[in-house]
Amino acid sequence: MTLRLVRKEARGDLPLLACLAVLVLVLAGMCAWAPSLAGRQEDRALRQRVAAAQAGAPLITLSTVPEVFNSGPPALDMATLLGDGRTLSHRLSGSAARHLSFAGSGGYDYNPATLTSPLPPGETGSSTTLAISHLPDARAHLRYVSGHAPADRTPIGAAPQIGLSQATAQALGVRTGSRLGVEFARVPALQRSPDARLVVSGIFRTAAGADDFWGNRPSLVQPSRHPAQHAGGTVLAVSGLVGTDAADRLAAAGVPGPSVTWQLRADLRQSALDRARALSGPLSRYGTDLDRALCRGTDAYTGGESCAVGSQHTGPLTVTDALTPLVGTFTAQDHQARGLATFAVDALAAVALATTAVAVRLLLRRRKAHLRLQRARGASTARLVLLRSAVAWPVVVIAALLGWAGGRLLAPTGVSGTPRPLSAAVLAATAALTVSLLTWLAVREPPRPRRTARRRRTRRPVAGRRRVVVEVTVLLAAAAGVAALRSQGPDWVLGAVPVLLALATVLILLRLYPLALRLLLLRARRGKGTVGFIGAARAAHDAPATGLALFVLVLTLGTAVFGGLVQRTIGDGLAAGAAWSTGADASATTAGDTAPAPDALTGTSGIRTALQHLHALDLVGQADGAEIPSVAVITVEPRQLAALAPHSPLARTLRSALTGPAGTTAGAGVPLPSVVSPALRARERTGGFTSTVEDHGRPPVQLALDPVGTLSAADLRDPLLGPITAQLAPGTPLLITAASADHLMPQQSSGTTVLLLQGDGPGTSTAALRSAAARALGPLATVRTRSGTLSALRDDGLTRGLENVYATASVLAALSGLLAVALELILTSHERSRTTSFLRTLGLSGKAAGALHFLQMLPLAAAAAVGGTLVGVVEPRLMAPTLNLRQFTGGATQPALRTDYALTLALVGGVVLLILVAAATETVLARRRRLGAVLRLG
Template sequence: MRRGTGARAGLSPAHREARGDLPMLVVLAVLVAALTALSACAPPLIGRQQDRALRQRIAAAQTQGPLLTVGTRLQGLNTALGPANSHEPIGAVLSEVGDQLVGAAAAPLRGSLAVARTGADFAPVRTSVPSTPATAGVDSVVTGLTYLSDAGPHVRMVAGAFPAAHTAKRQDPQLALSHDAAARLGLSAGGRIGVSFSTGNGEASMDFTVSGIFEPRQTGDGFWNSRPLLDTPLTYPQPPPLGIQVYVHALISTDGVDRLMAAGLDTPQLSWQLSVAPARAAVAQSRSLAGPLAGYGAAMTAVLCQGPGGTVGCQADQEAADRFSWTDGLTPLLVAFGRERLQAEAVQSFALVALVCVVLAAAFTAVRVLLRRRDGALRLQRSRGASPLRLVLLRSAPALPVLLCAAGAGWLLGLRSAPTGGSVGPRPLWAVAATAAVWALLPLLTWVQTREPRRPRRSVRAVRHRFGGRAVLEATALLLAAAGVVALRGRGASAPQGVDPQLSAVPLVVAVVAVLALLRIYPLVLRLLAARLRRGPGVLAFLGLAKAGREATATGLALFVLVLTLGTAVFGGMVSRTVSDGAAAGAGWYAGADAVALSSGNSAPVPGVARGVKVVGEQLRAVGLTADRDGAALPDTPLLTVDARALVAADPGSPLGRALLAASAAPVRRADGSVELPVLVSPAVLAAEPAGDFVSEPFSNADHLHRVRYRPVGTLTAAELDDPALGPITDQLAPGSRLLVTGSAAAPALLQPQVAGRSAALLYGDGDDPAALRTEGAAVLGPLGTVRLRSDRLAAVRADGLVGGIQRVYAVSTGLAVCFGLLAVLLELVLTAEERGRTASFLRTLGLGGRAAGLLQLTQLLPLAAAAAAGGAILGLVEPRLLAPALNLRQFTGGPGQPALHTDYRLTGALVLGLVLLVVAAAAVETAVSRYRRLGELLRLGDA
């Protein structure tokens, strides 16, 4: 004993303090390690989700069409080489220029580019075909001749073979026609077709052999989205005495291009489609692509447009060419994704900041416990003349090496858990700030506890006397919360900037206001209940409620932690549920029904062939309108024709279908020869021209002239404009655009077909059978119809990296906040255990049993659990609605507008029940621990 006493006496004061404070230092070390580990692994994990989301966006966009396309037109004879017919082989030209285009890009862009497709398109040429019954009434045939480097995998030859890459000079060059084009021209494999064209030396002609007949093959890469005319011939009726003009497209090989150029038709339009393969760190790479993309046109010109001898001119592998033009679809995609990413970070920031606040609250409580244990020693040292600064150093110095070691361990653990190679790396400054914040609580609270109180000034005393310090604090918090909410609602969701301090701080201030309100309300409720139980037969409930009411203010921090944790969890559940339900609504808007088949032009869908699938046809065209009364012009007004009866039969709940069915009437032919068609109009049409009917420009259809008069019979309501049936065919229209909709079944026959229009076939069937829906979609609009499935859209949204990142951040943050919040509550129970121990010691001397003591403990803690559960649930339900204008969740769901906020009541109920059970479990643990205390110790505690 003497040796031990001597050894302890030989320790420095700092060491003795550290040994006595070891339990709380361990708690602080755990909290610091958690914060530094999160600083090391959370940003890379979130960055990995963002990289994945961007790669998904680029891959999906490239299945619909190329993101980067470069084009030029050869200027004619090769003036560099001199003699005519001495052109470079087109295959070599396309290959060489493709390599130059990739090489012209700056380094960050060049490594991601590859030539996906090259092409050569000739201007339409006059064509002569054999006279057959299929060409009866055909006055002229015009053919567009096209070479595409990757056409072979996208066609299925039903007769003959694909055009040969090389043919003998004595043989005719070859071309391939689609099945529909060959049928319209009465041709078959092996047939011959002649083309004639103008050259610099006069007229020239060339015969082609039809090497094969093909049908489109859908490969899911968007090949046919930009080449629909390769499959579908167009028929143009002409006024008498002219007949019908047929326009077809044919596929040729590089041999056909070279032969045409050698014959004098030497001005093909060349194109190069570049694919983009983002790196693993896609988001970081996208930030460095803005400059190369903006300067790519100039870089491309510098490489390809410097002629021989220093003369300025563009060349395509020694062939004189026009200036190169290019379309950039990658920049808009990156800009849109950047907005979505910043909005996702803004939504995630609240969960992360709330978690940090809970951890700091737990650290604050741990420091209070540590100082409570040393309160007597601090007073004694202060009375003996120790300065506050010395006491602060004495309390803070032993904790610094412990917290630094914990920070290092947490950082290393976080690094091992963090993915590498992504766009976002660990945040060492966050780790340093977290460690400093936790350690700073020790000197700060020690200084507050040991410093000499200063006499307040008279003005301050007057304010406190009149209003009270607590009232001033509550009023300040209320004003800050109100100002923050008003500012957020006024700002809206425009221009998100990633981690949004305002969006993160305002919910915390609102949570503080909620806790302050609870601290005002629930002690009054407890006192009222205690007053009613005072004259009752049982004394335990009265004592427990009375003690809980008196200690309500002392448990304010625990209440704040519980309310903030539960409110954040409910908030996250609402965000997740809103995104999930909004994705379902957005998928309905995307597909219109269980599926939709879309195609260019106004083609009527054929009857369905799959059982159990209902088909509703839609056609969108642009019409030029003139107001009847004042002659105001409304050019290019979208007109949508819908089969109203079929829509109501397939979807009886459709608002648009019911409105069209109620307003539909048969077209009326007027005395002036025009046809009157009833339509529903959008508010934008009435805003542009509120009075009168509209007359369309006349057009010819086969044998007579048509003039259609549109008579508005109603205005489309918000519910009708948001009907999913409008989604897939009007998704390219800007919100609030002009729109006419008619449900008359006879309308399509009265309107002029348009190549630039769109057709849609809504498919209502069994959504659980995607194969049947795809088959039906291909059948109703042909193989060129792009089929969209609602189930595919839902799966894509649910697998989206940004949406998954938001849900994971809230799930992980809530789980960690619950753990650290429970730790803070347990530490608060330790702070108030002394007072409850005194009460229990006195009551046990009066004959209070163990079960009664446990019931007393439970009665004192249940009000805290009930208040926290009610406050947290209300906070989580109210906050999203207060901040709704600043939460732009539509970017993650799609659809015509902001998704409605949907509360996850099951999750909210489970969280409330879990919180109550946690507090009850804490009370049970404290009761079990108190049973092992000797009564004498409790009595001595009571005497103290």
């Protein structure tokens, strides 16, 4: 075998070798480009979630309280402390110190203090609280319209300076130069409440476009009013900005140290997911490392651990790490998304390799006569296989290298995803070995038959038994793959299960639809026409020969239908997830047992509200006296819920169970009707419950709770429970009772208050909902709107990435499948044309010949449509136990699987149209043949 012979063989196979090269080039390029592209999408999704989380609060903070009473006169040097705090990052281990940086120079906050003077104009029966903060980053987001910013260095003995917003200054009736009297909480060491005087140095206005910054601290911009926690009246809450040394002056006045906070920012600009994972380990040890290095002994004043940041004595250092849990949740969702994406990727690889096999078969068919001649001249099987391999393997290697280089060139850099050279090598080697294997099957010497009389009779049964063994093996492998998927979920190995399912479906179809065609033949024989009979007979005879084309069509169609089902399920589940997260058009959540003023709930027309209080109580069963700790007790007003959501099953259940007759009053000795969860009912099957609620300085309150109903599964999934059950751990026993229980229990700082807000129509604006929520629960309430939540869910990077993967894979698989079907039809067209030519010589008309072509191809189209649809619809339902799409939609339960029937019909129509177009093309080419060509073909 010489190089000249190889070049001669290659020139004759150029079209099909080019087809093989394109397939390998695309596969190798995808292995280099797709992982990096997916990694960029993951990084973008993680940065998106980090940005959304940091909009409410920093993800990583380091805080401590300086000890100002650990020496004779209280001493505090805040400027030095803030500067020394930036050296704390040196305690981070590994590469975390390079990926974390301090945001700004640090700041501090005092607890809200009582403003004693001046009193706000026109205020009676209310109090005013002033929160003092040092926030250096705020200077870039405001502009002083009067006076100047608080000085970072003021003369000793001078009053600390404070800056107020225009709205705050107007509410307090002050201006630049005014003095504020502030009384702080009592200090145990001084046995009195320290007070101080602050001077207003300037009045500022927020800069345009700074809403995102001030969203974390809205009270600095706009004062707010909310109900008092333990007394009547309202509280006017205001905030102000102070300079660096304001803490020093306040410490000299006897005010204890503020909470000093340094914010750490993770550098996630490049390789966000990889960097976030690398930070998890050092962050988990960060607090322990700081305590070990900086904390020694016990402070005599507080009795707690004494630490030192630079030269300043402080309390224990607290590291708040919200990044690691966020990354853990994201990783779990990303793992599910990757598992779903492997179905599309593996299907694309299978279709491409099937197309490769069809191209090689067509190449060998074109070389059939030449191979016979070479065989007759004495060429061995090994020589022929090596000759074909020597022609094809260099093409495969060069195409793989070019595809890999092109994919690396187009792949984005600085992302978490890494190219897959091993996958590219495996795919290229599979394509190359396919050439050698199919060549060997085509040119191998048939086994010499034994000289026995029974050999001819046993040949066909042996081949049939081999086919049965192969089919049973494929069916068992598909069943085992489905069982593995149902038990552990998808991964890069089990992603090939849909390919096995498609192959098993094709094998079943190849058994069934020829049988159905033969049944049709029994009826066609009795008819007068011959076209239908011959078309059905040829379709039944050619069924095994078109098996590879059927496999490609079924797999491509099934993957596209599966992708449409996933996208439709997620799309429909997003609305339910947003409704579950907010409970209504909007929800406001605040810590503690807050009782808004009645006019705060009814002051906005066009908005209906319902209040829910969550308490954690220890219950005692009346029947057996068993204690049930940490029961979630929710108090609601059933009529409010029914007015807010008239069609809610939970509202109907609570209204019928908790609404007593008119004139009934609740008292400590009167059992309160309640509705319990099935888990709580199982703990106490017959009797009621009692609970003792204690409040410092007051006698304990005894509550009696009488269960009158059990929550159904539909009640537990009702969106009205979504915002409040988000505060509970899974499996927490639940009890719902009437709001009259709130009047029996003292107000407490523990628990949660949730306010549901529903607009009377679609015209209710988001701003109106937020304003009503802030007026009812105060400025510290967390407000979520349904429209905003739904928009955030739809824009989630993982969801969009999954849609892009299925769309891209489906398009590429469709193009590859189109090529495979075209090559397969070319490969089998000789037999169909030969049959048609015989009939044409016997007088068959051109129209009848065209009808014959359509009848021969129609069963293939029908089988592909049925098989692909079944694979796409049944496959996700087989793996439903591990197909966790709730991670993308939220909500109480897994969203119901919904087939996109419009997309399915369009795909089925496309497959049928493709095959019919091929039949029409073949008919047109047959009509152009002259009689001589027809006779030669016959």
